[in-house]
Amino acid sequence: MASSTCTAPPPTVRGVHHFEIIGYRLIKGLSPGEYVRSGAFVVGGYRWSVRFYPGGFSPPHRAHVSAFLKITTNSARAWARFDLRLLDRATGLSRSVHRAAAPVVFDYSAAHKKCKGKRGARAFMPRAELEASPYLRGDRLTIECVVDVVVAAGEAVAPPPRRLRAPPPDLSKHLGDLLDQQDLADIAFHVGGEVFRAHKVVLATRSPVFMAELYGGMKEKGMERIAIDDVQPLVFGALIRFVYTDVLVLPGDLEGDDYKEMVRHLLEAADRYGVERLKLVCESILCRSLDGNTVETTLALADQHYCKALKDVCVQFMSLGL
Incomplete structure (x- = not known):
C-alpha cells in the first residue's frame, strides 16, 4: 500500500526593512571588518539590524562587499528565513542576492552571539559589480531585507517593545x-x-x-x-x-x-x-x-x-x- 505525507510549513511572521545608505563613496574605503548598520527594526517580537561591510567581512573578502542580518534582542533565540536584496530605486524592483530558503537559527546568547547571532554572505557581491550596477545610483544604495520569523504552533507573537523611541533626526531633511x-x-x-x-x-x-x-x-x-x-x-x-x-x-x-x-x-x-x-x-x-x-x-x-x-x-x- 502506497502512502505519502504532506507537511505544512511552519507559521511565520514577515517583516520588510529598507536600509538606505547615502554617500556610498564616503564608506567604500572602510577596511575589511568595518561595517555600517541599519536602525533596529522589529519582526516577530525580536529586534534585528542589517550590517553592511563595504570593504568585505575580512581580508580574504576585500574584493567583495558583505552583508548580514543580525538579531539584537539580548539572550534571544529565534528561527527565521531571510532574504537580502538590492533595490533599484529607479524601477522600484529588487533583486535577491542572498537568501536562506529554510529557517536558520539566530542565537544571541552569550555562548553563540559571535557565530550564530548574525547570518548572511561574506561574498555578498563583487565590489566592482555592485559599483557598475543600477542598484548604486546617485551615490545611494538600498538593501531590502525580508525576514520570516517562525512562530511555534499556539505561540503568540511577542509585541514590539513598548518603550517609546525618538524618531531619527529629520532637521537636515527639512532644511534640504x-x-x-x-x-x-x-x-x-x-x-x-x-x-x-x-x-x-x-x-x-x-x-x-x-x-x-x-x-x-x-x-x-x-x-x-x-x-x-x-x-x-x-x-x-x-x-x-x-x-x-x-x-x-x-x-x-x-x-x-x-x-x-x-x-x-x-x-x-x-x-x-x-x-x-x-x-x-x-x-x-x-x-x-x-x-x-x-x-x-x-x-x-x-x-x-x-x-x-x-x-x-x-x-x-x-x-x-x-
Whole structure:
C-alpha cells in the first residue's frame, strides 16, 4: 500500500526593512571588518539590524562587499528565513542576492552571539559589480531585507517593545526641503552664470564667514545679491547643500581624477567659508584616495589650507615610496 505525507510549513511572521545608505563613496574605503548598520527594526517580537561591510567581512573578502542580518534582542533565540536584496530605486524592483530558503537559527546568547547571532554572505557581491550596477545610483544604495520569523504552533507573537523611541533626526531633511523650495530665500549668489538662492539666517548659522558677510561689519546695506567669481558653480552648489543638510552630495558621474579634483576644490571652498565639518569630510576622502600621481598636489593643498591630518598622511605616503 502506497502512502505519502504532506507537511505544512511552519507559521511565520514577515517583516520588510529598507536600509538606505547615502554617500556610498564616503564608506567604500572602510577596511575589511568595518561595517555600517541599519536602525533596529522589529519582526516577530525580536529586534534585528542589517550590517553592511563595504570593504568585505575580512581580508580574504576585500574584493567583495558583505552583508548580514543580525538579531539584537539580548539572550534571544529565534528561527527565521531571510532574504537580502538590492533595490533599484529607479524601477522600484529588487533583486535577491542572498537568501536562506529554510529557517536558520539566530542565537544571541552569550555562548553563540559571535557565530550564530548574525547570518548572511561574506561574498555578498563583487565590489566592482555592485559599483557598475543600477542598484548604486546617485551615490545611494538600498538593501531590502525580508525576514520570516517562525512562530511555534499556539505561540503568540511577542509585541514590539513598548518603550517609546525618538524618531531619527529629520532637521537636515527639512532644511534640504527648504533649500529646494526656496520659498523664503532672501539672498542670491551669482556663480559662473548660475544663480543659487538661499536663506541668510541658515548660512550665517553654519558659517562664520557668511555671518560676517551677511550680518556683520562686512555687510552691505540692502545686499541681496552676491557675485562670486573664483568658485565653480558645481563646487558652490555642493557647499550650499552641505551647509543645509550636513551631507556631501556630488554628481554620480564623477569618476577617478575628476572626482578627486572636485573634492580638492570643495576643500578649498570649505576652508574659505569656515565650514569645518565639510573640510574634514574632504580631508578624509583625499586621505583614502592618495596615489603616486596626486600625492604632491595633495600635500601642497594640505599645507596651504592647514589640514594637518591630510598633510601627515601625504608625508607618510611619500616616505614609504608608495
